[in-house]
Amino acid sequence: MKHERPQSFNTVPMKERLTIPRQAMPEQDATVRSTNFLEVNLGLTPEQAVIEAQRCIECKNPTCMEGCPVSIKIPDFIQLICNQDFIGAAQKIKEDNSLPAICGRVCPQETQCEEVCVMGRRFEPVAIGRLERFVADYAMQHGNGSLESFEKPASTGQKVAIVGSGPAGLAVASDLIKEGHEVTVFEALHEFGGVLVYGIPEFRLPKEILRQEVATLEAKGVKFVKNFIVGRTMTIQELMAEEGFDAVFLGLGAGLPRFMNIPGENLNGVYSANEFLTRSNLMRGYDFPEWDTPLYRAKHAIIVGGGNTAMDAVRTAKRLGADEATIVYRRSEEEMPARNEEIHHAKEEGVKFMNLVNPIEFISNEQGSVVAAKCLRMELGEPDDSGRRRPIPMEGSEFIMDVDMVVIAVGNGSNPLIAQTTPEIQTNKWGNIVADEDGRTSMEGVFAGGDIVSGGATVILAMGAGRKSAIAMNEYLKTKVRNSA
Amino acid sequence: MYKIIKAEFIAPNVKSFILEAPHIAKKRQAGQFIILRVHDKGERIPITIADSNAKEGWINIIVQGLGKTSAHLNTLETGDHLQDLVGPLGLPTHIENWGTLVCMSGGVGTAEALPIAAAGKAAGNRVISIIGARNKELIIAQERMSEVVDEVRISTDDGSAGRHGLVTDVLQDLMDEGIIPDMIVAIGPLPMMAAVSNQTKALGIPTMVSLNAIMVDGTGMCGACRATVGGKTVFVCVDGPEFDGHQVDFKELGSRQKMYKQQEEESHKCFLERQMKKMKAEQMKEELVS
Ligand SMILES: Cc1cc2nc3c(=O)[nH]c(=O)nc-3n(C[C@H](O)[C@H](O)[C@H](O)COP(=O)(O)OP(=O)(O)OC[C@H]3O[C@@H](n4cnc5c(N)ncnc54)[C@H](O)[C@@H]3O)c2cc1C
Ligand SMILES: Cc1cc2nc3c(=O)[nH]c(=O)nc-3n(C[C@H](O)[C@H](O)[C@H](O)COP(=O)(O)OP(=O)(O)OC[C@H]3O[C@@H](n4cnc5c(N)ncnc54)[C@H](O)[C@@H]3O)c2cc1C
Ligand code: SF4
Ligand code: SF4
Ligand code: FES
Numbered sequence: 130m131k132h133e134r135p136q137s138f139n140t141v142p143m144k145e146r147l148t149i150p151r152q153a154m155p156e157q158d159a160t161v162r163s164t165n166f167l168e169v170n171l172g173l174t175p176e177q178a179v180i181e182a183q184r185c186i187e188c189k190n191p192t193c194m195e196g197c198p199v200s201i202k203i204p205d206f207i208q209l210i211c212n213q214d215f216i217g218a219a220q221k222i223k224e225d226n227s228l229p230a231i232c233g234r235v236c237p238q239e240t241q242c243e244e245v246c247v248m249g250r251r252f253e254p255v256a257i258g259r260l261e262r263f264v265a266d267y268a269m270q271h272g273n274g275s276l277e278s279f280e281k282p283a284s285t286g287q288k289v290a291i292v293g294s295g296p297a298g299l300a301v302a303s304d305l306i307k308e309g310h311e312v313t314v315f316e317a318l319h320e321f322g323g324v325l326v327y328g329i330p331e332f333r334l335p336k337e338i339l340r341q342e343v344a345t346l347e348a349k350g351v352k353f354v355k356n357f358i359v360g361r362t363m364t365i366q367e368l369m370a371e372e373g374f375d376a377v378f379l380g381l382g383a384g385l386p387r388f389m390n391i392p393g394e395n396l397n398g399v400y401s402a403n404e405f406l407t408r409s410n411l412m413r414g415y416d417f418p419e420w421d422t423p424l425y426r427a428k429h430a431i432i433v434g435g436g437n438t439a440m441d442a443v444r445t446a447k448r449l450g451a452d453e454a455t456i457v458y459r460r461s462e463e464e465m466p467a468r469n470e471e472i473h474h475a476k477e478e479g480v481k482f483m484n485l486v487n488p489i490e491f492i493s494n495e496q497g498s499v500v501a502a503k504c505l506r507m508e509l510g511e512p513d514d515s516g517r518r519r520p521i522p523m524e525g526s527e528f529i530m531d532v533d534m535v536v537i538a539v540g541n542g543s544n545p546l547i548a549q550t551t552p553e554i555q556t557n558k559w560g561n562i563v564a565d566e567d568g569r570t571s572m573e574g575v576f577a578g579g580d581i582v583s584g585g586a587t588v589i590l591a592m593g594a595g596r597k598s599a600i601a602m603n604e605y606l607k608t609k610v611r612n613s614a
Numbered sequence: 615m616y617k618i619i620k621a622e623f624i625a626p627n628v629k630s631f632i633l634e635a636p637h638i639a640k641k642r643q644a645g646q647f648i649i650l651r652v653h654d655k656g657e658r659i660p661i662t663i664a665d666s667n668a669k670e671g672w673i674n675i676i677v678q679g680l681g682k683t684s685a686h687l688n689t690l691e692t693g694d695h696l697q698d699l700v701g702p703l704g705l706p707t708h709i710e711n712w713g714t715l716v717c718m719s720g721g722v723g724t725a726e727a728l729p730i731a732a733a734g735k736a737a738g739n740r741v742i743s744i745i746g747a748r749n750k751e752l753i754i755a756q757e758r759m760s761e762v763v764d765e766v767r768i769s770t771d772d773g774s775a776g777r778h779g780l781v782t783d784v785l786q787d788l789m790d791e792g793i794i795p796d797m798i799v800a801i802g803p804l805p806m807m808a809a810v811s812n813q814t815k816a817l818g819i820p821t822m823v824s825l826n827a828i829m830v831d832g833t834g835m836c837g838a839c840r841a842t843v844g845g846k847t848v849f850v851c852v853d854g855p856e857f858d859g860h861q862v863d864f865k866e867l868g869s870r871q872k873m874y875k876q877q878e879e880e881s882h883k884c885f886l887e888r889q890m891k892k893m894k895a896e897q898m899k900e901e902l903v904s
Contacts, residue, residue, distance in 0.1 A: 317833050319651060319658075319698040327835075356700035358833060362637050384835040388847065395840055395847060395866055397873045404836035412657060412830070418884050421657040421683060422830075423877035497869030544834050546852070 132191055135205040138212035141183045151253040152181040163447050163478040166331045166415055170234070173256075175215070178263045182210035185255050188247045193257060196245040198593040201225045203242060203257055210260060219268035222261060227303035228296060228592060230269060230338050233262025235329060236589050237468045269341055279349055282309035287606050290315060290374040292359045292547075295323020296588045297380030297579025299342065300595030301602070302351045308603050313352040313374075315359055320411060323382050325588070327411040328403070330441050332448070333471075336410075360550040365575060375609060376574045376602050379554075379562060380595060383580035385542040389433070393491030394537070398425055398499040402438045402538035409445050427534030430454045431502060433488060434538030435465035440472060442536045443480050451534075454480050459487040459507050459520040485509070487520065489527075491535060502532050541585050559584065568598030574609075576602055615695035616650075619672055622692075625754045627679045628722055629688045630664075636671030638663070638701045644729035645707030645824070645856055648675065649832040651698040652686050659683050660829045660851070662726040663702060664755075676725030676754065682882040689889070703832045704855045707733060707822075712797035715739040716788065717763070718781045718810055720746045720802025724755045726824055727801045732762040734799075740764050742788065742795075746781035746806065750774035781806065782813050795819050800859060804868050811859030821859035825850045828871060841867050 141149070155171040156162070162169050173181065185207045193203045201222055209218035222229045236242075238258035246254035287310050291298045294316040306312045320326045322339040347353060359365060368374045386401035388394050405424075408414040414424030430446040432439050435458035447454040456475070458465060461484050465472060476482070490503040506526035509518035543560040555563040555571040561582055568576040578594030580586055620632040638648060647662045665674035679685040690696075707730050715734040719727035724745050735741045741763040747753045748771045760766045768776025769784045777784055781802075788795070798821040800810040807823040814821040827839035827850040834852035841850055842863035848854060 317700070318831065319700070356698050357637075358700060358703075361702060362641065362700070384833070386835070386837045388837070390847075395842060395870070397869060401837040404830060404838045407830055407836050413655065416655075417877065418881040420655040421881060423657075423874040423881065496872075497866065546834065 132194060132202070132204070134187065134189070135202075135208045137187055138208050139183050139185070139187065140211075143186060146184055146186055147248075147252060149180060149184045151184065151256055152177040152259070154256075154259055159474075159477040159479075162332065163444075164450075166448060168335050169332050169474055170262075172266055173259055173263045175213075175263075175267070178210055178215075178260060179213060181256050181260055182207045184248060186248060192245040192247055193242045193255070196242040198241065198587075198589045199225045199596065201242075201261070206264065207255070207257075207260060210264060215264045215267040216271065218260075218264040222264065226589070226592065227300055228342055228588075229261050230265035231296070231325060231334060231342070232589050232592070233258050233260075233265055234334050235468075237587060239469050241589070269338070279307075281350065282307060284311070285309045285606065285610070287311065287375045287610070288313070288373055289602065289606075290359075290368050290372075290377045291380065292365075292377065293317075293323060293380035293382060293579075293581075294321035294343075294353070295380055295382050295579060295591060296325065297382075297581075297591040297595040297598075298323070298378065299346065300592040301378045301380065301578075301599045302346055304596055304599035305602065306346065306349050306351050308606075310603075310606065311352075312350070313354060315354050315357040317356070317358040318411065319355050321353055321355065323380075327407045328438065328441065330406065330410055330445055332444070333441065358546070360546040365547070365551050365554075365572070369574065376576065376606055378568070378595070378598055378602065379547060379570070379575065379577035379581060380579045380591070381544060381547060381562075381577075381581040383541040383585040384544045385560075386537070387540045387542055388537055389488070389539060391489055391491070393493060393499065396491055396493045396499040397497050398427070398533060399491055399535045399537065400425075402432075402434070402442045402536050403541070405442055405536045406438070406445065409449075415445075415449060424449065425534050427451045427532075428453070429530075429532045430534040430536065431457045431483075431488075431530070431532050432536045432538055433457050434540070435460065435462075435467060436538065436540070437467045437471060438540075439536075439538035440467045440475050442538050444471075444475055444478060446534065446536065447478055447480060456480060456482045456484075457486050457488060457502075457504065458482070458484050460517060461485055461509065464517045485520065487522070488535070492529070499532060499535055501529050502535060503527060503529050541580075543581055543584070566597065567601035568594060569601060574605065576605075615697065616699040618690055618692060618694045618696065620692050621690060621694070623688075624676070625752055627688070628676060628752075628754050629679070630674060630676045630725075631690075632672050632674055633696070633699065634671060635673045635699060635701075638699075639666040639671050639673050640668045642666050642673065642702035643706035644709065644733035646702035646704050647832075647855065648673070648699055648701030649703060649829065650687075650696050650700075652683060652690070653697050656686075656697060657683050658698070658830055658832070659687075660703070660826070660832060662729075662824075664725040664728050665758075676722060678722035681878045682885045685882065686885060700832070703851060705853070707799075707856055709733045709737045711738040713739065714742065714793065714795050715797045715799065716742045716744060716785065716795040718744045718746070718785065718798060718800045718802070718806075720781060720806040721748075721752065722754065723802030723806075723824075724753075724759065727799065728755055728758060728762070730799055730801075731759060735762050735764075739797075742767065742793070744769065744781045744784045744788075745776075746770070746784075746802070747775075748772065780809070782809050785810070785813065789817070798822070798859075799824075799856075804864060804871065807859060807862075808864035808868075811862065811864070815860045822856050823859035823862060824855045825857060825862065825867060826855070826871070827851075827867060828873060841870070
């Protein structure tokens with residue numbers, strides 16, 4: 130990747146930089162935080178941020194940028210931090226990523242930007258995510274940089290509908306409002322943010338950050354409509370033909386919980402991760418009865434799965450007061466798709482891990498509530514098509530454990546609603562919408578991106594897909610004007 | 615915020631609301647429902663759309679005060695607002711000209727049966743409505759039902775109106791009179807729908823029931839509303855709410871409906887206590903003023 134070297138503000142000699150230790154993230158103490166829903170990570174101090182930034186050796190070939198799906202100009206913003214220009218650093222990031230306070234918190238940096246940081250080859254990688262979070266938070270607290278630098282563009286008179294307010298939809302909104310289009314975001318739920326509000330818990334991503342991001346977009350002119358289900362309240366065809374939308378972006382997410390299809394899965398106390406987390410996050414079930422939505426408070430909870438969703442669910446169960454909250458995962462810890470930090474935090478908070486185990490049945494009492502799980506032990510065989518070693522049940526290894534809550538976190542499929550109501554839009558055999566590199570679907574003027582196209586992925590990949598679609602949509606809208614002129 | 619154009623009690627503890635909802639009014643079909651939240655810390659509850667007017671942009675819902683949320687909802691008056699309102703949700707009822715359609719409803723289920731009875735009539739069926747209630751006072755929407763169907767029959771548990779007995783007894787009466795339904799729709803409390811399904815299975819009459827599972831989002835995202843129908847798991851909010859009554863696992867659904875019984879009672883109690891305090895405070899104010 131070609132990249133102009135940024136102006137260096139780093140006064141620390143090259144050799145010394147290698148000896149600076151990676152700055153630790155200040156965090157809530159594990160015994161305290163496992164009883165509250167406040168954010169675990171407290172954020173670097175300005176002093177720490179500058180020291181961490183000084184660790185960057187300003188590579189000629191900054192591979193870190195290649196590791197970032199939206200190619201944030203990482204060395205540039207790091208140099209601005211060295212110069213203590215935190216707002217400038219935030220603006221630099223915002224050129225490529227409109228939601229840095231979120232990505233800095235939830236990106237799996239260890240497999241993206243930080244994995245390929247040159248410093249990481251011999252030492253620890255520069256803490257790019259922590260720096261990103263730091264400057265984004267700083268900018269939010271000290272005047273919202275992105276809003277002040279926003280100049281309202283001339284109106285094109287063209288209307289864009291964005292369906293879904295997850296990271297993909299928000300990224301499209303942010304890019305297209307800059308182009309002078311009239312942008313409306315339609316959301317099925319009563320809050321905006323997609324998985325960021327209903328899935329990822331407050332202790333990892335405070336909802337206030339999302340509210341601020343939405344408020345900023347609103348101030349720039351984006352219209353937000355909640356409680357509006359495209360396909361039900363109005364179809365895509367109606368939005369285009371009757372409401373005059375010239376283009377539509379579908380950022381619907383992968384919101385269909387998968388179950389395991391084993392006996393006892395519909396017992397009381399057996400949840401999908403989506404339900405458990407939605408009750409807790411979106412509906413604030415952890416504040417019941419002050420908030421109205423009830424939620425099980427288990428003594429012995431097991432969570433089936435090994436991804437971020439499973440970690441969020443198990444840490445939530447712990448915080449709700451479980452004596453024992455256990456991850457049950459059919460492979461070994463090495464294969465776990467969750468972010469390292471989440472696994473590490475979960476362990477600190479007292480979460481147990483039961484790896485190479487898979488439930489095969491849930492057992493109930495007379496009231497129909499789950500009281501036990503029948504499980505099998507597994508061993509790892511040859512790699513499967515995901516490249517990970519395939520778990521194989523061990524014969525005669527069956528055992529039963531007492532549980533009073535189960536959360537199934539084995540992944541999500543795609544919601545079939547749009548496909549059902551809009552047959553023009555082609556889907557594949559997994560129900561994902563088929564879209565090209567730039568998000569074009571089989572229906573003219575309709576684009577799609579994020580989890581609904583890729584299947585469950587990451588926040589930054591969803592945003593990246595949104596940004597690509599935004600470019601293509603803008604082009605499409607321009608040709609539409611030309612053709613009608 | 616979503617405006618309540620009109621609110622009035624139509625039976626003890628049962629309130630009818632006209633809500634401003636132009637988009638939903640335009641789109642909704644028989645059998646569909648909405649999800650609402652009363653206030654900003656409220657839970658999401660599903661309620662069937664009993665009626666609507668696309669031209670005037672309103673929908674009608676009829677709510678029985680059961681627990682915290684429905685009781686709170688029923689304290690709202692004309693001119694008040696709901697926090698959230700989304701819909702129409704669920705699949706529309708599959709309607710065809712079967713011949714003779716019998717709509718059996720219990721309690722507030724009659725409100726949910728109304729649009730289906732009307733659509734059945736419009737499709738050319740002879741429609742007979744059987745309304746059941748514990749007593750005379752609790753019968754709702756009888757007049758509105760008589761306007762859309764060919765005949766209404768009533769049963770009450772205590773004999774204070776219509777036939778003394780259950781809706782299943784009235785169905786038996788019909789059969790004894792030689793009226794054989796080609797299709798039955800049963801909507802009401804779970805035990806009632808289970809009893810009807812049981813009866814009609816033996817008689818071999820196809821029966822549709824509307825399942826009232828506990829829901830959260832209502833869009834197929836969470837799976838809270840799952841039920842077993844024909845041995846397969848379904849999501850009531852998107853695959854239903856109507857299913858073949860002969861295939862439904864009523865026992866499972868019954869225990870799933872009680873999943874939060876204890877918590878709901880606690881929450882309802884808190885609410886009632888708060889209401890009492892409010893009433894007492896108002897009383898004291900009045901006494902001070904006078
Ligand atoms: C519990 C959990 C934890 C995660 N943790 C991480 C993490 O730490 N790091 C990371 O990078 N990724 C994480 N992910 C994955 C990441 O959240 C998703 O990849 C990302 O949110 C996808 O974004 P999206 O915009 O495509 O869709 P979503 O965020 O799913 O948003 C889609 C939105 O569209 C709305 N919608 C759907 N259909 C309609 C319709 N018909 N009409 C109107 N609105 C509609 C939905 O209500 C939803 O709000 C996690 C996922 C989960 C579930
Ligand atoms: C598709 C659908 C359509 C519905 N239409 C109507 C309607 O038109 N009018 C109406 O009054 N009600 C209707 N309901 C039921 C209504 O949603 C519940 O009464 C309401 O959710 C109860 O909430 P609550 O907090 O007041 O009571 P809770 O305290 O939650 O419950 C009180 C009692 O009701 C039971 N219960 C809880 N949730 C439900 C539920 N979803 N359905 C039935 N019983 C439940 C509990 O077991 C408990 O014993 C419908 C439900 C569904 C799923
Ligand atoms: S957006 Fe994510 S991948 Fe990109 S630099 Fe930031 S933390 Fe790294
Ligand atoms: S690869 Fe690492 S050390 Fe090199 S420029 Fe990027 S952040 Fe700095
Ligand atoms: S209510 Fe969530 S899937 Fe039906």
